[in-house]
Amino acid sequence: MTEGDYAQVKTGQVVENADEGEKVQDEWGESGGEYVMERWKQMLARSCRGAAGLEAVTRVFPMCLSPHVLELIRGGSEAIRRQFMPDVAELEESGDLQPDPLAEERLSPVPNIVHKYPDHCLFLVSDACAAYCRFCTRKRKFGAGRGIDPTKLEPGFAYIERHAEIRDVLVSGGDPLLLEDGRLEEILRRLRKIRHLEIIRLGTRVPFSLPERVTRKLARMLGRYHPLYVNVHVNHPDELDAKTVGALGRLADAGIPLGSQTVLLKGVNDSVEVMRTLMTKLLAARMRPYYLFQSDLVFGNEHFRTPLRQGLEIMRGLRCWISGLGVPAFIIDLPNGGGKVQLVPENLVRREGRRWTFLNYRGQEYVYPDVGEEDED
């Protein structure tokens, strides 16, 4: 990673409001860039151990915040501050961390496609995010955000058309919901024309990072391309405020199945208590918890990493303590493109013939008498 663009700011963002179709403008207007940077420097001084620290980090990994994220940080959410504010710890070296831990570049047969698994692939259609998560797996691409020329997606469409084994595509980025409605619809229309493609999934963080973007008009448009699933990246209960819950509700009202993706992050959500609250709030917001990811080995991430044992303890604190509907799969996406593996807390204590002894959710032993197998007496 070379020194990139200076910290990016989102100002003067105009979005269409959900129902009224009115225009809403952020509080700084069109020309507030420098002013905003100055205010952020003051605000960030605490988190970055001085403005000099902020500049050193953002020269390497640019910063981008949306008004909604900033509002929540200013409201006092430490969990959100930690996810989005630069920290000099991002510049610390670690031998285990890599720019492209999932080997996406190697697994990309044509630009913007990552094809790792037999029947599904990833299609990167946007290079912009409403806010940059400091632990992002695609941190190497921070600072792009200039838009992907539509012609650059043609090899991706052609690849999916040529590969009849692909029956499911995850449309991601960046964030695909930062594309204009017409552009996004054109992509969905093209994908729907591919006869062997059964399922379209969208990966997004916009219902949280820019909830006003999720208009009823957008939700209705997405609802024309079923079966279409939306997976939303949510890491902490503080992210599920009224605006975000409203955005999720608009998607759910359009009949779109919603799943969550959460990254386990030190100092953000690395406790049973926070995870129980998050998972139950996700269900209440009409979203099914789907994946809990161990943090990827992306460089600049050492200060976010948690021991695997801690993730397993959190999973043990979810199963049966909350409804099974709210328990995600705990996943490591293996380095070097190895793919996902699921980690499950060990519950088998011993096996004596057909008697299997398990620990229940309260740590008590219970025996299950197994049925005999055909080759047993």
Ligand code: SF4
């Ligand atoms: S929204 Fe997703 S792609 Fe964008 S910075 Fe966050 S984790 Fe990365």
